Amino acid sequence: xxxxxxxxxxxxxxxxxxxxxxxxxxxxxxxxxxxxxxxxxxxxxxxxxxxxxxxxxxxxxxxxxxxxxxxxxxxxxxxxxxxxxxxxxxxxxxxxxxxxxxxxxxxxxxxx
Amino acid sequence: xxxxxxxxxxxxxxxxxxxxxxxxxxxxxxxxxxxxxxxxxxxxxxxxxxxxxxxxxxxxxxxxxxxxxxxxxxxxxxxxxxxxxxxxxxxxxxxxxxxxxxxxxxxxxxxxxx
Numbered sequence: 001x002x003x004x005x006x007x008x009x010x011x012x013x014x015x016x017x018x019x020x021x022x023x024x025x026x027x028x029x030x031x032x033x034x035x036x037x038x039x040x041x042x043x044x045x046x047x048x049x050x051x052x053x054x055x056x057x058x059x060x061x062x063x064x065x066x067x068x069x070x071x072x073x074x075x076x077x078x079x080x081x082x083x084x085x086x087x088x089x090x091x092x093x094x095x096x097x098x099x100x101x102x103x104x105x106x107x108x109x110x111x112x
Numbered sequence: 113x114x115x116x117x118x119x120x121x122x123x124x125x126x127x128x129x130x131x132x133x134x135x136x137x138x139x140x141x142x143x144x145x146x147x148x149x150x151x152x153x154x155x156x157x158x159x160x161x162x163x164x165x166x167x168x169x170x171x172x173x174x175x176x177x178x179x180x181x182x183x184x185x186x187x188x189x190x191x192x193x194x195x196x197x198x199x200x201x202x203x204x205x206x207x208x209x210x211x212x213x214x215x216x217x218x219x220x221x222x223x224x225x226x
Contacts, residue, residue, distance in 0.1 A: 099205025
């Protein structure tokens with residue numbers, strides 16, 4: 001199993017809603033990532049979890065709240081988002097120390 | 113501050129010829145360099161990587177060259193095939209706080225013409 005699975009594939013939410021994006025991998029990777037990608041732009045790192053602990057937070061606004069319940073799961077909780085937060089949110093996992101990330105297909109988020 | 117740069121937004125190559133995609137970086141702390149391929153509405157797919165201690169890595173039709181003194185790497189695809197048409201991202205990786213932090217370039221859209 002070399003897949004990173006993200007749900008939902010598409011999400012539309014209002015600015016007052018609370019929703020969550022989910023990510024799952026069963027490759028035994030101990031590092032997991034959230035990236036944000038806007039149209040015609042490269043993926044931008046948001047958060048990194050290493051061994052289920054938050055290692056890197058790229059100064060992401062608190063309306064995005066990551067959670068790593070166990071080594072296979074990664075969530076991104078969303079609350080009070082803005083329309084400019086509309087983007088493709090990518091989850092990835094990696095073996096340690098190689099930089100090779102395995103990406104999911106992404107969750108396309110639209111904030112109205 | 114763009115640490116990884118791909119200066120060509122697009123490249124068009126004839127089928128069967130060589131495609132050369134270029135990438136420059138500024139941070140000497142990067143320890144791995146990678147190329148990812150991306151189709152629309154999909155996540156990036158890993159293609160090939162190279163450690164900072166090497167200058168060449170080859171995998172089938174794909175070869176990555178690293179010139180550390182020039183802080184430059186390139187991806188060669190030969191022969192190019194129509195299925196290679198996609199956006200290619202160069203990425204550089206550094207170990208920070210126990211995790212690999214990957215920084216992406218802006219991407220180059222490669223089109224292979226039959």
